[in-house]
Amino acid sequence: MEIKVMKNIMDANGRLAEVNRALFRERNLAAVNVMGSPGAGKTSILIKVMGLLRNKIGFCVIEGDIASDIDAQLIDGMGISVVQINTGGGCHLDANMINSVIDRQKSFKNSILFIENVGNLVCPSSFDLGENCKMVVASVPEGHDKPYKYISMFETADIIVLNKIDLIPYVGFDRPYFYKGLSAVNGKAPVFEISCRTGEGLDSLAGWMQDKMADLIISRSVLVRTEGMR
Amino acid sequence: MGVEVQLHEYAVTENIINIAICEAEKAGARRITEIRLTIGDLSSIVDESVQMYFDIISKDTAAEGARLIFRRLPAKFVCSCCGREYNKPADGFDCPVCGSPGRLTGAGREFYIESMEVDV
Numbered sequence: 625m626e627i628k629v630m631k632n633i634m635d636a637n638g639r640l641a642e643v644n645r646a647l648f649r650e651r652n653l654a655a656v657n658v659m660g661s662p663g664a665g666k667t668s669i670l671i672k673v674m675g676l677l678r679n680k681i682g683f684c685v686i687e688g689d690i691a692s693d694i695d696a697q698l699i700d701g702m703g704i705s706v707v708q709i710n711t712g713g714g715c716h717l718d719a720n721m722i723n724s725v726i727d728r729q730k731s732f733k734n735s736i737l738f739i740e741n742v743g744n745l746v747c748p749s750s751f752d753l754g755e756n757c758k759m760v761v762a763s764v765p766e767g768h769d770k771p772y773k774y775i776s777m778f779e780t781a782d783i784i785v786l787n788k789i790d791l792i793p794y795v796g797f798d799r800p801y802f803y804k805g806l807s808a809v810n811g812k813a814p815v816f817e818i819s820c821r822t823g824e825g826l827d828s829l830a831g832w833m834q835d836k837m838a839d840l841i842i843s844r845s846v847l848v849r850t851e852g853m854r
Numbered sequence: 855m856g857v858e859v860q861l862h863e864y865a866v867t868e869n870i871i872n873i874a875i876c877e878a879e880k881a882g883a884r885r886i887t888e889i890r891l892t893i894g895d896l897s898s899i900v901d902e903s904v905q906m907y908f909d910i911i912s913k914d915t916a917a918e919g920a921r922l923i924f925r926r927l928p929a930k931f932v933c934s935c936c937g938r939e940y941n942k943p944a945d946g947f948d949c950p951v952c953g954s955p956g957r958l959t960g961a962g963r964e965f966y967i968e969s970m971e972v973d974v
Contacts, residue, residue: 625974627881629967633869633891715862746898747862772946775929776896779958808931808947809958 640719644754651733654837660761662743665787682735716747745774771805863903883972896962929962
């Protein structure tokens with residue numbers, strides 16, 4: 625006997641992502657899901673951006689790695705609240721893992737929450753965490769063909785960072801080809817060219833983060849206050 | 855679990871089995887013999903990995919031994935110049951007819967169980 629099913633297989637994760645979205649709103653967290661290859665510079669970018677903005681905005685971080693807490697230690701060293709998730713071989717973070725961290729970490733509120741995903745250009749793009757923004761980090765030495773090979777990752781991005789631009793003269797990075805591929809799969813995400821090493825472009829990236837994400841936190845707290853006054 | 859490195863297909867396959875068993879119970883079926891899946895090429899799912907995990911996870915359930923049928927849907931682009939819709943070319947994203955740049959249409963992210971064959 626045949627049964628018609630027509631059920632989305634990602635629904636279980638999607639439902640939990642909605643729970644997270646509500647939790648983020650309740651705690652006044654602006655959550656940024658940071659994705660990119662291993663070594664693209666995800667942690668370095670977070671450290672730089674938090675360094676530039678921490679006097680103006682609160683931050684907290686969830687670090688996702690297959691193993692180790694090397695990145696979490698760096699962030700802890702800055703005096704910023706950080707929780708490490710080790711996926712123990714798993715290639716991505718999912719909504720359930722984020723949910724249990726947020727649930728436990730009551731101090732995570734009124735901040736930008738960076739969720740650094742496992743270094744991987746494939747799977748993390750398929751798992752909604754309930755975030756407000758997906759940031760994809762590409763880096764020059766990975767090559768200009770990445771948008772052509774990892775369509776799904778670049779398609780889902782709300783913001784794209786191209787890191788290590790100081791290396792362009794040395795590795796033959798074809799910028800027009802990179803941007804051509806990018807515009808075919810994602811015509812809306814702003815791209816920030818930066819170098820964590822030289823500091824180039826970091827101010828504009830931090831400026832965007834402040835405008836978009838910090839505004840989200842502020843407008844929510846204004847909303848809460850207005851509602852409270854009624 | 856006996857599986858050290860988990861590809862994301864592991865979690866995804868658990869979902870497939872949960873949905874399938876739940877639907878089979880609703881229909882009063884005792885055994886699932888076939889599950890037909892529709893998978894878009896952008897959904898980052900590898901058929902062989904799903905099949906491998908399926909054989910492990912479905913053991914001792916109503917889905918054990920079921921045949922998985924994968925229907926693949928390509929990523930589609932639309933030409934920014936002539937408006938033609940086309941499947942992702944082997945090389946680059948340009949329109950195969952007029953050579954102008956294309957844009958993703960959104961097709962290719964599908965990932966669902968279409969239907970199943972069961973024994974009642």
